[in-house]
Amino acid sequence: EAGVAQSPRYKIIEKRQSVAFWCNPISGHATLYWYQQILGQGPKLLIQFQNNGVVDDSQLPKDRFSAERLKGVDSTLKIQPAKLEDSAVYLCASTEGPSLGEAFFGQGTRLTVV
């Protein structure tokens, strides 16, 4: 069974530039999550999708972050414009459904904003 795929693995950008991350969840998984993990901290939820609908985006900085999950499969997370404090690992995870089974994580994208 293929795992959660994320790309790119690493990205370095200058502040005020834009960046996008891609995630392809495990086939058939209806729920998809994006987490932000700042160095030395635990992951923090940015947004949760159920199929192609948003369940929770209360912690997403909507002035600069956006995410979509067209067709309820893969998802993109965008930051525009980036700030220095956005430097973090961005993790994508998926589950079969809300509160169903184990959450499977991708390897994450490490973003450095300089």
Place this chain on the structure above:
Amino acid sequence: AQTVTQSQPEMSVQEAETVTLSCTYDTSENNYYLFWYKQPPSRQMILVIRQEAYKQQNATENRFSVNFQKAAKSFSLKISDSQLGDTAMYFCAFMKLSGYALNFGKGTSLLVTP
């Protein structure tokens, strides 16, 4: 809101010894899930063990076991016969039953030495 506290930023244990990682949480929910995740340097989160709050029996997975004290809101992880491959960050996480995302602690860095 639920909070998860891991009071041990770093721990060290010798190979073949036993170590216990602590976790406390705060919630007004009666039914929920608790998890321990492992994050090696590769960054991919791996589920170690899961506990349903309505189950009184503590979960066990091979060398990993938990001590779940619901009244005290405590959820510690015991690793027996520690192996070098257990070296990683360990995150305690909470999830409501009704379709919410994982809420993580700040993590404990575990080093297993020869």
